[in-house]
Each structure stands twice: as structure tokens, then as C-alpha cells.
Amino acid sequence: MRHYISIDIGGTAIKYGIIREDAEILLRKSMPTEAYKGGPGILEKVIGIVADLQKESEADISGICISTAGMVDIKEGSIFYSAPLIPNFIGTQFKRTLEERFHLRCEVENDVNCAGLAECRSGSAKGSKVALMLTIGTGIGGCILLDGKVFHGFSNSACEVGYMHMDGSDFQTLGATSILTKKVAERKGECEENWNGYRIFEEAKRGDAICIRAIDEMVDVLGKGISNICYVLNPEVVVLGGGIMAQEEYLKDKIERAIKKYLVSGIEEHTTLAFARHQNDAGMIGAFYHFCEMTENQKRN
Structure with missing residues (x-):
């Protein structure tokens, strides 16, 4: 089975780990967001997370799935609006930066949309x-x-x-x-x-x-x-x-x-x-579902 890195960026904590193609989370970790460091600081944290998980995973990683606070341009994989809680978050280019650095497909979606997707696919909705x-x-x-x-x-x-x-x-x-x-x-x-x-x-x-x-x-x-x-x-x-x-x-x-x-x-x-139903896992699971959806859409087009 394929394995993916899934990252859920919230205002307080970043939850992350490895998720399998059947949506089973194999590894869960967390670190403080330190939102005061702003968009550039969070992007550096995400780069570090991906690098570390690549080393930890026993299987090859097939993609990077991101759930994040802020309004997301899902095609560009970037933040186009954010509340002041995370300074300088607007314009953060997750997709482009991570794909260029790690040569892995990356898809990004808003955290609440990810939670909703998780609940609709395999949860209370x-x-x-x-x-x-x-x-x-x-x-x-x-x-x-x-x-x-x-x-x-x-x-x-x-x-x-x-x-x-x-x-x-x-x-x-x-x-x-x-x-x-x-x-x-x-x-x-x-x-x-x-x-x-x-x-x-x-x-x-x-x-x-x-x-x-x-x-x-x-x-x-x-x-x-x-x-x-x-x-x-x-x-x-x-x-x-x-x-x-x-x-x-x-x-x-x-x-x-x-x-x-x-x-x-x-x-x-x-x-x-x-x-x-998914509670704290909703962001990671929903980010994976979004990744799969974007991949399928690209294949059809």
C-alpha cells in the first residue's frame, strides 16, 4: 500500500504523521505551531516535518497532504487570506515550495474543509x-x-x-x-x-x-x-x-x-x-481525501 505524509496546521498545534492509502493513520505526532513566527516560520516547520518523516518511514512516500488554517487557493496550494493569528501567512506557497524541494506531489486545503470532507467520507455525515x-x-x-x-x-x-x-x-x-x-x-x-x-x-x-x-x-x-x-x-x-x-x-x-x-x-x-467522529484526526484524514480527489481530477482532465 502507498503511504503519504499528512500535516494539519492549526493556530496552536501542528499535527502530522503517516497515512496509508486506505486512510489508516500509521503514525501521529504533534508540535507547537508557534504562530507568532508567521508564515515563513510555519513553512520551515513543515519542510522539517516532511524531511524527518521521509527518514522515519519504512515505505516510500507517495505524496504530501496538507490541511491548514486560512483561506486556501486549492489549485495553487497557497494561502490567500488569513486572520491576524498567524502573521505574514498570506502568500505562503506550500505546494510549490514542497514539490520543488522534495519532488513529491503536494495538495493543500483549508482545515475546516478537510474536517468536513473527513466526516462526509467516513464520519458522522x-x-x-x-x-x-x-x-x-x-x-x-x-x-x-x-x-x-x-x-x-x-x-x-x-x-x-x-x-x-x-x-x-x-x-x-x-x-x-x-x-x-x-x-x-x-x-x-x-x-x-x-x-x-x-x-x-x-x-x-x-x-x-x-x-x-x-x-x-x-x-x-x-x-x-x-x-x-x-x-x-x-x-x-x-x-x-x-x-x-x-x-x-x-x-x-x-x-x-x-x-x-x-x-x-x-x-x-x-x-x-x-x-x-474523527475528532483530532479529522484534519489529517481530510487532507488525504482532498489529495486523492485532486489527483483523480487531474487524471480525468
Whole structure:
């Protein structure tokens, strides 16, 4: 079987390893992104990862698959827009640089699109005709999948729902994990560093009123945002991913009730809410699926 290097570049960590042609991950590793080093620093990290994995792999490597934060030109394999979290990321040429250096095919796709592709091919949205993938973390990212394929829009910018205007702000400013920790810390008069999503949920389960209230406010925002998107897309399934979505048992009923509050019954009754199955592997798996798709498209053309 063929082996591929798969790399998932996030704002906090770069997850990477070896994936087999049947989408089985054979090796998993991780390193800090150190986003403050910007696009050039991340590109150097990726070059080092590929060089190291080539040495470690017992089999020949057949390609490089990359999932990354930022808006991606999938033909060029480069970043054409990025939030300030990663300075100087715009213009980073992953595909050209890696192909010239390692003489291996490289394909690059946005991280949320990769997560959506993974869930649609072999996860919670498998077999769906119209699916919406949302990742809830530092921000909120979105992906539309039609018949198992990512809908990129006219300029590769479809479903950037985090920027969607809501209640005098935007979806991700109101509904992401980052605002949850800020609210709790502020209301308790403590440093934000003392709090994270995991601790907030654990305290909420113990009955902490401030944590419960902050989560309920976040859930209401998510319900409203998801409903607004559903009015446009009418998806068969909405899949939620991102670190905080590990709290499925605590959150699912709450989010379903919030969606029911904002979505008319004729649509709500035909919309399924699911949680991501691949979790932390979604980026690596989806990057591989994207690589295969781009390769097949080239063969057909």
C-alpha cells in the first residue's frame, strides 16, 4: 500500500504523521505551531516535518497532504487570506515550495474543509446529500458539502460563517470558545489564564452558576447561528467539531433545543445534529481525501 505524509496546521498545534492509502493513520505526532513566527516560520516547520518523516518511514512516500488554517487557493496550494493569528501567512506557497524541494506531489486545503470532507467520507455525515460542518474553537469555521464534495464557492471562500454578522457583532466573536473563557473569568474577577473550556464544563457539571450561564449563552448563539445557516442551505446533517465539542453528552440536547427555538419546524424536523467522529484526526484524514480527489481530477482532465 502507498503511504503519504499528512500535516494539519492549526493556530496552536501542528499535527502530522503517516497515512496509508486506505486512510489508516500509521503514525501521529504533534508540535507547537508557534504562530507568532508567521508564515515563513510555519513553512520551515513543515519542510522539517516532511524531511524527518521521509527518514522515519519504512515505505516510500507517495505524496504530501496538507490541511491548514486560512483561506486556501486549492489549485495553487497557497494561502490567500488569513486572520491576524498567524502573521505574514498570506502568500505562503506550500505546494510549490514542497514539490520543488522534495519532488513529491503536494495538495493543500483549508482545515475546516478537510474536517468536513473527513466526516462526509467516513464520519458522522457519511452518505448525506447536503451537509454542514462547523468547528467551534478559538473561532468558528464552516464547510458545505454537496454529494460528498466540498463547495468552495466562486473564489474558494464559501461558508466563512465565523464572520457572519449577528447581534451587533459576528458569529465567532459571540459563540466561540474564546468568548466563553473570557466571560467566566471576567464574571469571577479572575485572570483568563485560570480558565479553559474543559474546566468551565467540569465546574458547570458541579453546579457552578456562572459557568452554566456562560455555556447557556454560548449555546443560544450557536443555535441562532446554525439556524440562520440552515435557512439558506437546508442541510440534511449539521456536524459539530472542534475541541469543545468533546462535551457532546452535556451539549447535544441543549444545542438541539436552541436550534428548535430559532428554526421553523418544517426545516428543524428534517435536520439532524451530529458530532464529529474523527475528532483530532479529522484534519489529517481530510487532507488525504482532498489529495486523492485532486489527483483523480487531474487524471480525468
